[in-house]
Amino acid sequence: MSDSKPLTHAGSEPEEHALEAALRPRNLDDFVGQSRVRQQLSLVLEAAKIRERSADHVLLSGPPGLGKTTLSMIIAAEMNAPLRISSGPAIQHAGDLAAILSSLTEGEVLFLDEIHRMSRPAEEMLYMAMEDFRVDIVVGKGAGATAIPLDLPPFTLVGATTRAGLLPGPLRDRFGFTGHLEFYAVEELELVLRRSAMMLDLRVTSAAFSEIAGRSRGTPRIANRLLRRVRDWALVHKLEEIDAQSAAAALDMYEVDSRGLDRLDRSVLEALCLKFGGGPVGLSTLAIAVGEETETVETVAEPYLVREGLMGRTPRGRIAMPSAWQHLGIAMPKDAIFASAQSYENDED
Numbered sequence: 001m002s003d004s005k006p007l008t009h010a011g012s013e014p015e016e017h018a019l020e021a022a023l024r025p026r027n028l029d030d031f032v033g034q035s036r037v038r039q040q041l042s043l044v045l046e047a048a049k050i051r052e053r054s055a056d057h058v059l060l061s062g063p064p065g066l067g068k069t070t071l072s073m074i075i076a077a078e079m080n081a082p083l084r085i086s087s088g089p090a091i092q093h094a095g096d097l098a099a100i101l102s103s104l105t106e107g108e109v110l111f112l113d114e115i116h117r118m119s120r121p122a123e124e125m126l127y128m129a130m131e132d133f134r135v136d137i138v139v140g141k142g143a144g145a146t147a148i149p150l151d152l153p154p155f156t157l158v159g160a161t162t163r164a165g166l167l168p169g170p171l172r173d174r175f176g177f178t179g180h181l182e183f184y185a186v187e188e189l190e191l192v193l194r195r196s197a198m199m200l201d202l203r204v205t206s207a208a209f210s211e212i213a214g215r216s217r218g219t220p221r222i223a224n225r226l227l228r229r230v231r232d233w234a235l236v237h238k239l240e241e242i243d244a245q246s247a248a249a250a251l252d253m254y255e256v257d258s259r260g261l262d263r264l265d266r267s268v269l270e271a272l273c274l275k276f277g278g279g280p281v282g283l284s285t286l287a288i289a290v291g292e293e294t295e296t297v298e299t300v301a302e303p304y305l306v307r308e309g310l311m312g313r314t315p316r317g318r319i320a321m322p323s324a325w326q327h328l329g330i331a332m333p334k335d336a337i338f339a340s341a342q343s344y345e346n347d348e349d
């Protein structure tokens with residue numbers, strides 16, 4: 001990255017979301033990390049190409065920002081197929097889905113984001129479409145209503161969900177392949193950042209890459225976002241090159257701590273430790289205490305806190321792990337669940 005321009009050069013600044021789109025890898029080889037999912041998916045796609053069929057339906061699950069939408073675009077690109085994008089919340093009536101399905105072309109990839117939020121009647125229509133490539137279009141109302149069967153061209157459904165657990169069994173079973181995306185390792189995020197820095201024409205030292213990667217909560221979207229904030233800092237401070245120190249200073253200013261915890265993560269942890277003495281406390285109570293939706297706490301904050309060993313899930317509720325107290329710099333009270341509990345059970349609900 002040493003031959004790129006200084007950070008202070010002027011230029012038109014595209015919108016943030018346009019930038020996010022521009023940084024999306026376009027093929028499987030550019031997709032960093034998730035080696036198991038990538039290998040498995042690559043096999044599914046290769047086999048479909050050899051058989052000259054559309055690929056089996058794919059379900060992608062995992063916390064926000066790990067690459068589900070990106071992968072769906074890659075699937076369409078690798079299959080050389082057009083991509084249609086919709087989402088569970090956009091499909092409130094079976095008719096909405098029927099309209100989409102009946103206009104699909106052969107081999108098309110249909111991406112349904114937040115598939116766990118689709119309405120029940122639409123879901124049932126999807127079962128038949130996925131399995132038999134057929135839908136029943138209902139014409140008319142009441143006693144005079146008739147169902148007209150309609151054959152669909154073969155297509156590939158790519159479903160994405162942050163909550164695989166919420167998906168009804170019959171729907172889950174109709175996907176030929178399920179890929180669960182995991183949080184990224186720091187070294188993987190460094191690769192994501194290197195690629196983005198190159199595209200953004202930034203000069204960044206290796207130490208700065210690891211500083212930013214270490215604070216990115218295992219999430220490429222956050223890594224890219226932090227890189228843009230660090231870039232802003234460098235621009236304002238007229239730095240030619242971003243080093244670890246300036247990266248750390250910039251991220252401290254944005255309240256991203258050394259372990260990558262952001263404001264939401266920290267307020268959940270603080271509420272758990274300070275308001276509820278380390279728990280156990282129910283997730284919805286915890287969400288109310290921090291003024292957030294339960295789903296946000298469950299899908300955004302909790303997975304990372306659990307992975308970092310800061311929070312535990314027990315049958316009786318969420319508890320603070322010893323390292324949570326340590327991270328917050330507070331002494332663990334003697335009666336905290338973890339200090340007194342005989343055994344700790346992880347509950348995978």
Ligand SMILES: Nc1ncnc2c1ncn2[C@@H]1O[C@H](COP(=O)(O)OP(=O)(O)OP(=O)(O)O)[C@@H](O)[C@H]1O
Binds near residue numbers: 192222
């Ligand atoms: N494996 C990866 N390699 C490089 N960049 C990645 C990777 N995964 C994600 N990204 C980057 O992170 C950003 C977010 O990814 P994406 O939109 O695919 O996440 P998502 O899982 O669909 O999130 P959400 O659940 O919020 O919809 C993308 O703009 C992309 O640039």
Ligand SMILES: [Mg+2]
Binds near residue numbers: 068069070113
């Ligand atoms: Mg997405």
